[in-house]
Amino acid sequence: MTAKEFLRKILFIEILKGMALTLRRLFSHAVTIQYPKERRPIAPGFRGQHALAKDSEGKAKCVGCGLCATICPSQCIYISREKGQVTKYEIEVLRCIYCGFCVEACPYGAIVLTENYEYSDYSRDAIYMKRDKLLSNWDKYMPGKKGEEYFKKFWRPMSEDFGTPSGQATFRGKR
Amino acid sequence: MNTLTNMITPITLDTLTKFGINVGIIIIKIAVVLGIGLLHVAYATYFERKVIGHMQVRLGPMRVGPHGLLQPIADGIKLFFKEDIIPADADKPVFYLAPVIFMASAMVNLAVIPFASNFVIANINIGLLFIFAIAGLGVYGVFMSGWASNSKYAFIGGLRSSAQVLSYEIAMGLSLVGVMIMAGSLNLTDIVKAQGKSIYGMYAIPQIVAFVVFIIAAVAETNRTPFDLPEAESELVAGYFVEYSGFRFALFFLGEYIAMFIMASLAAVCFLGGWTIPWYITKVLPILKLVPGVVWFLLKVYAFIFFYYWIRATVPRYRYDQLMAIGWKILIPVALANLVVTGLLKILL
Numbered sequence: 001m002t003a004k005e006f007l008r009k010i011l012f013i014e015i016l017k018g019m020a021l022t023l024r025r026l027f028s029h030a031v032t033i034q035y036p037k038e039r040r041p042i043a044p045g046f047r048g049q050h051a052l053a054k055d056s057e058g059k060a061k062c063v064g065c066g067l068c069a070t071i072c073p074s075q076c077i078y079i080s081r082e083k084g085q086v087t088k089y090e091i092e093v094l095r096c097i098y099c100g101f102c103v104e105a106c107p108y109g110a111i112v113l114t115e116n117y118e119y120s121d122y123s124r125d126a127i128y129m130k131r132d133k134l135l136s137n138w139d140k141y142m143p144g145k146k147g148e149e150y151f152k153k154f155w156r157p158m159s160e161d162f163g164t165p166s167g168q169a170t171f172r173g174k175r
Numbered sequence: 176m177n178t179l180t181n182m183i184t185p186i187t188l189d190t191l192t193k194f195g196i197n198v199g200i201i202i203i204k205i206a207v208v209l210g211i212g213l214l215h216v217a218y219a220t221y222f223e224r225k226v227i228g229h230m231q232v233r234l235g236p237m238r239v240g241p242h243g244l245l246q247p248i249a250d251g252i253k254l255f256f257k258e259d260i261i262p263a264d265a266d267k268p269v270f271y272l273a274p275v276i277f278m279a280s281a282m283v284n285l286a287v288i289p290f291a292s293n294f295v296i297a298n299i300n301i302g303l304l305f306i307f308a309i310a311g312l313g314v315y316g317v318f319m320s321g322w323a324s325n326s327k328y329a330f331i332g333g334l335r336s337s338a339q340v341l342s343y344e345i346a347m348g349l350s351l352v353g354v355m356i357m358a359g360s361l362n363l364t365d366i367v368k369a370q371g372k373s374i375y376g377m378y379a380i381p382q383i384v385a386f387v388v389f390i391i392a393a394v395a396e397t398n399r400t401p402f403d404l405p406e407a408e409s410e411l412v413a414g415y416f417v418e419y420s421g422f423r424f425a426l427f428f429l430g431e432y433i434a435m436f437i438m439a440s441l442a443a444v445c446f447l448g449g450w451t452i453p454w455y456i457t458k459v460l461p462i463l464k465l466v467p468g469v470v471w472f473l474l475k476v477y478a479f480i481f482f483y484y485w486i487r488a489t490v491p492r493y494r495y496d497q498l499m500a501i502g503w504k505i506l507i508p509v510a511l512a513n514l515v516v517t518g519l520l521k522i523l524l
């Protein structure tokens with residue numbers, strides 16, 4: 001141990017440095033966000049609670065093709081169709097991992113993840129989302145322009161890919 | 176009837192009234208000190224959580240009352256109404272007794288602390304020794320709780336705590352012997368008065384080595400971070416009081432915070448000049464003479480308590496062998512050397 005090291009040790013230099021740091025922090029601003037009073041700003045395209053999109057006439061866009069249910073990694077979407085009508089569309093939210101694959105897979109832009117993240121409840125049944133609930137979520141969290149622009153901004157529904165790109169020879173038959 | 180009139184003469188009546196008045200004054204003093212002590216404990220926890228929170232860039236308690244000011248009261252009510260759980264195989268009488276011993280031994284020390292020049296409950300001439308003796312008794316509470324809980328964590332915590340407190344008590348005692356030599360008294364009031372008369376105004380300057388030893392030993396003595404091995408959360412859950420709940424736990428909590436208060440006031444009294452301020456400060460700012468002594472005393476005490484929290488927010492816990500090495504191989508020799516130097520200077524000068 002050199003004289004310098006010895007001096008550093010008996011004068012508690014390292015500890016004093018640490019204490020200077022904590023004292024500086026004492027007078028800095030806390031990073032805490034006081035949750036129910038203050039809220040963190042939600043990033044655009046935040047992936048929260050699910051909703052089934054409605055078109056301008058207020059009808060559900062979903063046709064029940066089942067692509068979302070197929071791609072869902074946690075297999076939490078249940079769909080059944082009868083006579084061309086979607087009779088069941090249910091999401092078991094407790095199993096959802098909010099990956100957004102369903103939104104990506106949907107060719108009609110029929111399912112979205114809204115910005116609502118405060119939907120905890122006291123029972124499983126209360127957060128097991130049926131079709132009506134999902135449709136009402138659209139009205140609640142994606143009203144008007146917001147819902148229309150959502151897909152343009154954050155997702156590219158594949159139905160847009162079905163059309164031919166402009167400036168390319170097009171099929172002139174019956175469309 | 177006849178004997179009674181014979182017994183109470185005007186002179187004995189006079190002494191009796193004087194005695195009664197004295198007892199009354201002492202009881203009022205005790206009530207004041209106890210009330211302030213308990214309020215101190217409540218708000219010391221709040222202060223600690225706030226200080227450490229802000230040092231960790233958090234806010235600390237904020238919800239109960241404005242800025243969480245009512246948090247200690249909520250905590251107290253919670254502790255009071257909690258279920259009192261006693262382990263099935265606990266040694267019940269000892270289990271009941273341990274927290275009482277722990278808290279009582281901390282509280283008794285409040286009696287000899289001079290809060291101001293004429294405010295001390297028991298102005299005894301062995302004040303310093305008394306504090307050592309009673310603080311040593313507190314270890315019984317710790318050790319008994321560790322033994323009676325019939326839990327390995329509590330047992331190890333109790334063993335560690337008693338070993339630690341006993342070894343650091345030596346260093347602390349030796350560091351204060353320097354103060355005793357300089358003041359020539361064990362009476363805490365006399366020690367403060369001697370400091371007021373000395374050139375430095377406080378013994379922390381000539382006895383700086385002893386002061387540093389005392390600070391370290393005081394932190395270890397009260398089982399606070401970085402010497403909180405007896406209650407090391409990560410290994411012993413909570414240490415010697417793991418099995419205690421509800422109000423018995425609160426008694427340990429009270430005891431710990433009052434012990435901190437005692438150590439802080441001991442530092443204020445023995446090294447920082449108690450209720451006095453150095454003469455060179457009053458010479459520059461004579462207006463400070465108007466401030467009552469108890470303000471200075473409490474200011475020093477709370478500065479020291481803040482220092483406790485500050486250390487807790489900064490320094491991680493020592494290993495057990497390091498703790499013992501610091502106590503026995505460094506602090507005690509340093510304190511002894513300081514003692515020899517102080518004694519020699521006292522004889523020579």
